[in-house]
Amino acid sequence: MRILRGEDLKPCNSLSLLARASALVNIHDSRDLPRACKWARERGLDVVALGQGSNVVLAGDLEALVLRLQTRGMEILEDRGDTVLLRVAAGEDWHGLVQWTLQHGFHGLENLALIPGTAGAAPIQNIGAYGVELESFVERVHALEISSGDSLSLDAAECRFSYRDSIFKGELRDRTLITAIELRLPRQSAVNISYPALEDYFRDRDGRDVTPGDVFAAVVDIRSAKLPDPATFPNAGSFFKNPVVTPERARELASAFPGMPQFPQGDGVKLPAAWLIEHCGWKGYRDQGIGVHPQHALVLVNYGGDSGEQLLALADRIAASVRDSFVIELEIEPRVYGRRQ
Ligand SMILES: Cc1cc2nc3c(=O)[nH]c(=O)nc-3n(C[C@H](O)[C@H](O)[C@H](O)COP(=O)(O)OP(=O)(O)OC[C@H]3O[C@@H](n4cnc5c(N)ncnc54)[C@H](O)[C@@H]3O)c2cc1C
Structure with a gap:
């Protein structure tokens, strides 16, 4: 088990955000996991699992032992x-x-x-x-x-x-x-x-x-x-979950916003977050190396800004405008790590 200190996590997340981990171990054998967890416990470090980093936002450095799961079989x-x-x-x-x-x-x-x-x-x-x-x-x-x-x-x-x-x-x-x-x-x-x-x-x-x-x-x-390939446009796929509202609220929204797509599911109605975001004018927005993909309003892109904090600040602004326009709360789909949780 090789412990890497201060490891650069930019190559380990599909958004290519800049962050470092206090320690990182590439796990090729799951029998190493108990030992790795004990090592972190003894040093008071959190343990963070990472696969291919395609559903995480790294908002800053991780005071943690990152375990990259690379076991095969x-x-x-x-x-x-x-x-x-x-x-x-x-x-x-x-x-x-x-x-x-x-x-x-x-x-x-x-x-x-x-x-x-x-x-x-x-x-x-x-x-x-x-x-x-x-x-x-x-x-x-x-x-x-x-x-x-x-x-x-x-x-x-x-x-x-x-x-x-x-x-x-x-x-x-x-x-x-x-x-x-x-x-x-x-x-x-x-x-x-x-x-x-x-x-x-x-x-x-x-x-x-x-x-x-x-x-x-x-x-x-x-x-x-x-879908934009993260190798060309670093992204984490859908940045927000599609909100689910009650049928009653869906009816109100349909009469206020004719053309809003709605998908009944179970006892609720799912609304496409992409439509809500596009309706608020964010599609194709770009500033300080961070933006919203021109073809996919649900995909936030790191165009070279490399800052998770800036990406999350943009996500907050998008969520606020959706709240103002539709009184709907958007929830971030990827998991946030680093300074801001
Ligand atoms: C271009 C693009 C398209 C996508 N399309 C879809 C889609 O169509 N549908 C969909 O559902 N998702 C989609 N996603 C999201 C992503 O692909 C999935 O969430 C995927 O399962 C993440 O896998 P990962 O190994 O990269 O996880 P990571 O990003 O490394 O980790 C994600 C979370 O899981 C935890 N985790 C990872 N591995 C373990 C483990 N072994 N044990 C405990 N915790 C663990 C991490 O701690 C973190 O909290 C897309 C992402 C991108 C970039």
Whole structure:
């Protein structure tokens, strides 16, 4: 276990923000985790897990031991014929896992192709895209308690998954390190192309004979054309969650703002944060090396300003104008670390 002091975190976050960690360890073997946690405890340092840094905002230096989860391993734990149970190490690349499952004839994850990040981070915010969420496939999540070094294992119900949320963002926030996930995937699966962009993509085929491989290719195609690549425009994907309001409030908003898209879900109505932000005139805004992508109002970009504080100041201004215009609170999706929590 090699402890790196004062490590530069700019290459470790997709927003390319400037920050340093008091200490950092690249974890290639999860058996090193209890020792690393003990090392931090003895020095009074917090422990911060990091995968590929695609859902974090570093607002300043981290007085912490950063553990970069780079463990590898994908194995079939059980094969029931119609389904398989996979165990995937936390450090595996998510998109690589999606590709691997399809190559082996295991289906379901195709809609989640090209989401940046690691398998271990996927349950944290219950990653989702194109009409599918991770929670449909999770059987167990294996973790380690930071304070004791003890192992934990949570089944799907215990993970309390919901839209971009789980117990790991709530009760277990900062208390556990996810070491592996278990996913149950079907061999035969009806593809899910109900999401409007996929429906459009397959319109000429009338949705017939679409295979999971076709859906994978479509999602890769749509995402590559649509989403700014962090290598060119450093970003953290969607910066705000889509707010959910009551049906009554949704009706009021619809009559005040005809044309506002609304998506009923469960007992609420989801509103696209991008539409709200665009309506407030922020799309394409740019100042001091920080801005809002010209094609994606939900994507904040580091154009070279490199300051997490400035990025968060812009996020505050955007949220304030959405509050003023619509009386709706926007919530930041990525996790903030550094001076400002
Ligand atoms: C261009 C772009 C597009 C995106 N599109 C989507 C999308 O379509 N859908 C979606 O849901 N998300 C999307 N995201 C967000 C991001 O891809 C996911 O949140 C992803 O799961 C983050 O993985 P990561 O390894 O980079 O996590 P990190 O950013 O490294 O960490 C995120 C949080 O998880 C914690 N964490 C990470 N690993 C562990 C672990 N092993 N144990 C405990 N805690 C851990 C960290 O402490 C941090 O709080 C997008 C991001 C970008 C940049």
